[in-house]
Amino acid sequence: MTDHVTQAYLDDESVHGVMGRLDLPPHLEAAYGHRLVGRPFFLDEHTAHSVAADMMDFFELLFTLPKKMFDGSFTRFADALGIPPAEAALMGSDRPPMHGRADIYRVGDDFRLLEINAGSSLGGPDLGELARAIHENPGFQPFVQEHDLRFFNPVEKLLDAVGRDRTIAFLEEGGMLARFAKGFAGIKEACARLGVDVLLGELDELTERNGHLYLHGTKLDVVVRYFSAKQAVGKADVLAKGHKTELYTPFSSYLYGDKSTLALLSEHREKLTDDEKALVDRLLPWTRYLRDVPRDEVRGNRENLIVKASGEFAGTGIHPGWLMTDKEWAQLLDDVEKQPYVVQERVRPTPDVVPGDDRPWLTVWGWFVTDSGFAGMSIRSMPFEDGAVVSYAGNGLTRVSGLLVY
Template sequence: MTDRVTQSYLSDEGVHGAMGRLDLPPCFEANYGHRLVGRPFFLQDSVAHEIAADVLALFDLLSTLPARFFGGSFTRYAAALGIPPEEAALMSADRPPRHGRADLYRVGDRFRLLELNAGAHLGGVDLGELARVMRETPDFKPFAQAHGLGHHNPIEKLLDAVGRDRTIAFLEEGGMLARFAKGFASIQEACAHHGVDVLLGELHELTVREGHLHLRGTKLDVAVRYFSAKQAVGYADVLTKGHKTELYTPLSSYYYDNKSTLALLSERREELADAEKALVDKLLPWTRYLKDVPRDQVRADRENLIVKSAGEFAAKGVHPGWLVTDREWAALLDEVEGDAYVVQERVRPTPDEVPGDDRPWLTTWGWFVTDAGFAGMSIRAMPFEDGAVVSYAGNPLTRVSGLLTY
C-alpha cells in the first residue's frame, strides 16, 4: 500500500531532483553524501508513534524474561543467551533505559521486526539531520509545507535523554573510532548543531579520578556507549570504578538486544498472556535458537529462512538462505554448529519505488526509541538485486535517506 504523501511525491517530478541539491553539513556530506537514496520516505506520525509504543512494550516484555523463565537468575539467563561469563560479569541486573533502534520491514500496511539494537549497535543516529535539511531546501520546502511534513531527530532525543547540560563523551574501543571516523564526526557535528559539544574517545584513553571517568583529563558526566561487552572485558576495573559517570546505555542493555532474546520470546510464546501473544504476533517473525531446530528442517526450508549470529552487528554473521545453494547452505550450517546463532523466518518486504530507477528497492526502517517514545528514524535502502542485508556499515551498496512525517 502506498500512502498518499508518497504517491503525491512520486507523481510530482518537480521535487524529484531535490535530494541532489541538498546543502548538507560538511561532515554529514563526507560520510553519507555519496550514498543517498534518490528520495525521502514518508510516514503518518501516528503510525510512527504506534510502532514505537509497540517496540517499547516489547522491550518491557523482554525485561520480564529473567524473572519469568529463569527464577530471576541473570547468570542462567546470560548462559541461555550464549553470553560468555566474563562479559556477563560486567552487566548488572538493573533494568537499563529503553533506548535503542528496532529494524523493521514494511509488509503492506504492517511492519515486521528483524532485530533490536542498543548501545554498541546504534548507528545512524545522525540521519535525522537529512530530514531537517530536506525541509529547509528551497526546491522541496513548498511540498513539505503543502503536506504538513515534520520530522523527529534521533540526535535531539538522545541529547534530551542523557542531559544537554552535562559533559558527554561517545566511547568506542579497538580502533573503531578511527575505522568509523567519518560517522562519528557526523554525529559530533549534529550534536554541535543542536548546541552540545561532545567528546569522542576510546576505553583505553580513560582514567578514574575521584569516582568519575576522565577522558584525556576531562571529567565525564555521561559516556554514551558504542563499545561492546566483549571489548569492555579488559577494562572491567575502570568501568566498575567509574560508577559516578553514567554509562548510557549500560552493558546490561545487551541482555535485551541480543538476537537470542527474540528466539527465547518466540519459543516461549504459548506461555505468555493473550495481550503479550498479540504483541509478539504483530511484530516478531518465527525465530529460534539454531541449535534447537532439527537440521533437516533448516536444510529443507532454506528459501524461507535466514541464519544470524546472535551477538554480531553491521551484517556480520547474517546468512539469507534464499541467496545460496543447497550445498552452500549445508556447509554453512556445519560451520556454525555449536555457535550462538538464531534462525528466523524470512520476511518478504513490500518493494519501494525510487524516481528514475526502475528497480524495486528494499528498505529497512530503523525506529529509534527512548523512554520518552518515538525518537526518529534511520532509513537504509538498496535495490533488491544488491543483496538481502541492508546495512550501511556492512554492505557498501546500502544507501540512506530521511523520514518525514505527516
C-alpha cells in the first residue's frame, strides 16, 4: 500500500527532479552524488517511532540472551556465536548503550527485520544530511510545507549520545579509513556543520599517556569505534591502559550485532515470554544456524532461503538461494558447512516506484536507534533486477536516498 504523501509525490511531476537539484555539501556530493535514487522516501512519524520502539524492545531482548539462554555465562554466549576466545575476552559483560541500525524490508503495511547492526560502526549515518538537503531544496519547499515534512539526522543523534563538548575521534583499522575515505569525510563534514570538529584516524596511530589515549598528539575524551574486536586483539594493551578515554561503543556491542543472535531467538522460543514471542514473530523471519538444519531440507528449499555469514558486514557472505542454480547452491552449502553461517527465510518486500523508471525497486530501510529512540534512517535501494544484496559498500549498483517524515 502506498502512503498518501508518497502517492502525492508520484502524482506531482513538478517535484520529480528534486534529487537532481540538490545542493549537497562537497564531501557528501563526492560520496553519494553519483549514486542517488531518483526520489526521496516518506514515512509517517508515528510509524517511524513505533518501529523504533519495537527495535528498542528487540535490543533489550538481545541483552537478556546471556542470562536467558546461557545461565549468565558470556563465555558460553560468545562461543555459541562462534566468536574466538581472544576476541570474546575484549568484549566483557557490560551492557552496551543502545546504538544500532536495524535493516528492514517493508512488506505491505508491515516491516520485517533482516538483521541487526549493533554498536557505533554503522554505515549511512550521513544520509541524514541527504535528507536535510532534500528538505531544504528551494524548489521542493511547497511540497515540504504542504505535507509538513521533517527529517531526523543520525549524526546529530550520535553526537548527542557521545557528548558534543568532548574531544572525539572516529577510528578505523587495517587501512579501512582510506578504503571508506569518502564516507568518513562526509561524516566529519556533517559533524562540523553541527559544530563539532572530530578527528579521524586508525587504531595503530593511538598512543597512551597517563591513562588517556592520544591521536597525533591530541588527548581524546572518546573514541567512536569503527574497528572490530578482531582488529583490536593486537592492541588490547594500549586500549586497556587508555581506560580514561571512553570507547563508544564498547566491544560488548559486538555480541548483539552477530546474525547468530537472530537464530537463537528464532530457534529457542521456549526461553521467551509470550510478549517476547509476539515481538519476535512480528519482526523476524524464520532464522536458524545453518549447521542445525538438515542439509536436504536446505538444498530442497533453495528458492525460499538465504544463507548469511554470521559476523560479516557490508553485504559480505550473503547468498540468496533464488539467484543461484541447484548446483551452485549445493556447492555453497558444502563450502560453508563448518563455518558460522545462518539460514533465513526469504522475505518478499513490496516493490517501490521511482518516477521515470519502469522497473520495480528493492529498498532496505535502515532504522537508526539510540537510547533516545528513533534516530533517523538509511535508505538504500536498487532495481530488483540488480540482485538481492542491497549494500552501498558491497554492491556498486546500490543507490541511496533520504527519508522525510510527516
